[in-house]
Amino acid sequence: MRIAVGRAAQLLLEQDDILILTHQSPDGDTLGCGFALYYALKQKGKRAQVLCPDAWPKKFEYLYKEYKKEDFIPKYVVAVDVADTKLLGQLCPQFEGKIQLCMDHHPSNKLYAQYTLLDENTSAASEILYWVIKAMGADITPLIADCLYTGICTDSGCFKYSSVSPATHRIAADLMELGAHAYEINRDMFDTKTHSRIAIESMALNTVQYFYGGRCAVIYITQQMLEESGADESDLDGVSSIPRQIEGVLCGVTLRQKGPDAYKVSMRTEEPIDASKVCAKMGGGGHKRAAGYMVCAPLEEAIGQVVEALKEEFDN
């Protein structure tokens, strides 16, 4: 059942021993939501825990610096920024069908939870959590403000994407007044590149192939390239945006090797190409302007498949 902000806040206040689930390959929004909610629940005297199928990246350390793991048997399970239980990765079998509350902003949300607070018109799930935490009557401390600001700036490309609304900017203004370290967060998220990031970027750009008369650009990153550049997962943030940034490109595709013949395909598009539709055909999902899926095939075949899947969009 879909619910509104007030009801979500009420459900959270009524419960205790709350487990907060975040999605795999955790980003600033899922972790920002998770820890903001954790700190708010602690203020309200609850026991709470944040769980993620993958390790928390070190670059988000400032979000979990005051997190203390407590052991308890969860009585209430909440998912934040998780559109589909598949995105819980290895945790999926354990929690499938057992999630009581989901708070999310993805139009592709599968409504798998008992209660869902879904607002597709927000740039980040952290915008929704801002209203929920206020409705819970919790203080937005500087640390909670940092969590929510991180979710918003990372999911909105630092206020650049079409998902940004006047409300996004007003929440950002409030969060800055409440103590968010906006400048430092943006500097670390967007304006700091490791030497290996610079190397992997230049390697990836050397792989660019164009299709549909230059309107589609495809790049790839293999495990060998990662080894040669010394780059790791945390160096790859935002790499998927690169091919779409090339002049005249309406659809940018990035393939990242995940195993011998396994690739994560990320798609970034401009009007009128619907990434969410194309990726859904391939078993994935996401937003209109940003979506993705996993594919098990050799590289050339994987590229051929995604180009073929885009045919209908480019023919129209």
Place this chain on the structure above:
Amino acid sequence: MRIAVGRAAQLLLEQDDILILTHQSPDGDTLGCGFALYYALKQKGKRAQVLCPDAWPKKFEYLYKEYKKEDFIPKYVVAVDVADTKLLGQLCPQFEGKIQLCMDHHPSNKLYAQYTLLDENTSAASEILYWVIKAMGADITPLIADCLYTGICTDSGCFKYSSVSPATHRIAADLMELGAHAYEINRDMFDTKTHSRIAIESMALNTVQYFYGGRCAVIYITQQMLEESGADESDLDGVSSIPRQIEGVLCGVTLRQKGPDAYKVSMRTEEPIDASKVCAKMGGGGHKRAAGYMVCAPLEEAIGQVVEALKEEFDN
């Protein structure tokens, strides 16, 4: 004399045949201010003209699409986002000592005008123009909103720099509601790279030299590199930010060749390096985090000079 917003608006309303001066190598902020003020003055039935020592870049065409040049003898001369009359380039001799009103946000402003509206605590002069235009009682049309939004997003690195305040975000929210095409502007300003931009970026990164134990990075762009990559001035926006983005770098310096032995030096810094102080020593100016100067010397000598000029900052 320094004045407040209301007085600046009053002065503008009292005058007619107004000439608006913008600075050389015009950017989004000086042009955003210039054309926003022009459209507001037209609404108020005034004759007005925008003048710039250099050509208006094509990428800002959407700002001047409704501009109509009128011939008249200026009775009132206004400068926007111009910290120093030197920045009027070839127009300087003509207007030195004749500027009645200056509206600006640079701490280095020389207070050369009869009246100066200066607010150093804004991310862009366009923030100041927002309040002035409102105080003039002019409507902020979608076109004026585009002008002011452009000034703010380009001068704030899309809301990333330390100059961004809660007020910056609230003005951005207002401008979006008033019809600013935020997504399209940000896409064109920040997320579109020509093939020649990609080429010049990779060439420039190949010139990187480190000093002071990796805390200072210097890159350069020669006219030969521009020719080889096919890049022109408009491809170079934001290039000066690149060396500062490298991990561990507190001061990034970019030298752009302007003549046989002439270079424009741009400096971008992190706490505690004061770019404005260092560049002032070299005859230039700007902000604490972003400043620059011109130098006439061969490349290696120009690099040696800037590294030497930074010694005191790095020794402290």
